[in-house]
Amino acid sequence: MMMFVKKLFFPPKKSPSFSFISRGTKLTGNIELTGDVLIGGDxxxxxxxxANITIEQxxxxxxxxxxxxxxxxxHFKGRLICERLVIQRNGVVDGEVASTSMQILEGGQFIGMRIKEDAPTIYSHAIGHTPATDNRNLSHVQNDVIESR
Structure with missing residues (x-):
């Protein structure tokens, strides 16, 4: 009886979803995911x-x-809206970024413009719309290391 009550009030947790787009795979269009994704293709x-998106080498x-x-x-080229951006040693981000935090490891490259915003503002942005630029939070960097470890 106790097991039945426990299962009734505490249903099993769903495992988080994970997607992998392998090398040689090419996708075009609008893609919506609920979980983490690792991208090796195009x-x-x-x-x-x-959740989180990782572009591997x-x-x-x-x-x-x-x-x-x-x-x-x-390599990423385009417009990015995220809470946290990490550019690894072989990574290249070319475009417009709206983020709360940004980290670039030595060797990584950022070419473009970044707007620093708080998390609630980040989540309110819609894809397909340009975020309002505020000169107080605007930084322009080309091929500079912002942070190295």
């Missing part, structure tokens, strides 16, 4: 994830991305 279009995204955390060890 994506063109809009990518929306409620050799992977590319060209288009618009909105996610919680964005880790780049491959």
């Amino acid at each position: 994506i063109q279009g809009q990518l929306l994830s409620e 050799g992977g590319t995204i060209q288009g618009e991305v909105k996610c919680h955390e964005f880790i780049v060890d491959g």
